[in-house]
Amino acid sequence: MTHFEQGTESAKRTLRRELLSVRSRLTPDDVRESAAALARRALDLPELARAGTVAAYVSVGSEPGTLALLDALRARGVRVLLPALLPDNDLDWGPYTGRDALVRVQHGRKTALFEPAGPHLGPDAVTEAGAVLLPGLAVDARGMRLGRGGGSYDRVLARLGNAGVHPALVVLLYDAEVVGRVPEEPHDRPVDAVVTPSGVRRFPES
Numbered sequence: 001m002t003h004f005e006q007g008t009e010s011a012k013r014t015l016r017r018e019l020l021s022v023r024s025r026l027t028p029d030d031v032r033e034s035a036a037a038l039a040r041r042a043l044d045l046p047e048l049a050r051a052g053t054v055a056a057y058v059s060v061g062s063e064p065g066t067l068a069l070l071d072a073l074r075a076r077g078v079r080v081l082l083p084a085l086l087p088d089n090d091l092d093w094g095p096y097t098g099r100d101a102l103v104r105v106q107h108g109r110k111t112a113l114f115e116p117a118g119p120h121l122g123p124d125a126v127t128e129a130g131a132v133l134l135p136g137l138a139v140d141a142r143g144m145r146l147g148r149g150g151g152s153y154d155r156v157l158a159r160l161g162n163a164g165v166h167p168a169l170v171v172l173l174y175d176a177e178v179v180g181r182v183p184e185e186p187h188d189r190p191v192d193a194v195v196t197p198s199g200v201r202r203f204p205e206s
Contacts, residue, residue, distance in 0.1 A: 034174060
């Protein structure tokens with residue numbers, strides 16, 4: 001790793017700690033109210049209206065809530081795919097069939113995740129999505145996303161690129177997590193839009 005790469009990774013770790021500290025102070029009511037607003041905003045996106053399949057995820061803890069949005073997409077007749085974390089940090093995918101079909105999975109010392117209980121479709125299933133909802137901690141004015149650092153979604157984005165498909169990439173965040181600039185590495189790829197409780201911001205340069 002070069003000195004520049006070490007500096008970038010250190011800056012990312014520092015920013016992650018700051019953002020997670022702010023999230024940790026949110027109350028359950030804060031998270032619930034934001035989730036309802038996020039669902040309303042996201043459902044108005046033309047990219048989601050056009051997509052027959054949406055790859056998404058189940059929020060945990062103080063992450064911007066996604067379950068209300070998942071249920072609304074499913075009620076529309078959209079096929080929703082959810083990730084299941086593999087031992088190498090890659091993601092498998094399975095269909096979302098309702099909250100009662102989610103299982104809580106503890107991956108070592110990491111935060112427990114809610115994953116689809118039914119049969120999984122393989123890592124390449126994400127290439128069928130017309131839109132991909134990405135978790136994150138921040139996005140900047142260029143559309144560059146700061147993730148949690150596990151690398152799972154870097155693999156997803158690389159897989160989409162290798163398959164030659166270009167689904168809409170949308171990140172769900174709190175309002176204060178849209179920042180001036182996040183540290184970036186050569187493999188980082190901008191998203192197309194960010195949805196926050198107060199609105200949508202698009203990044204045409206992406």
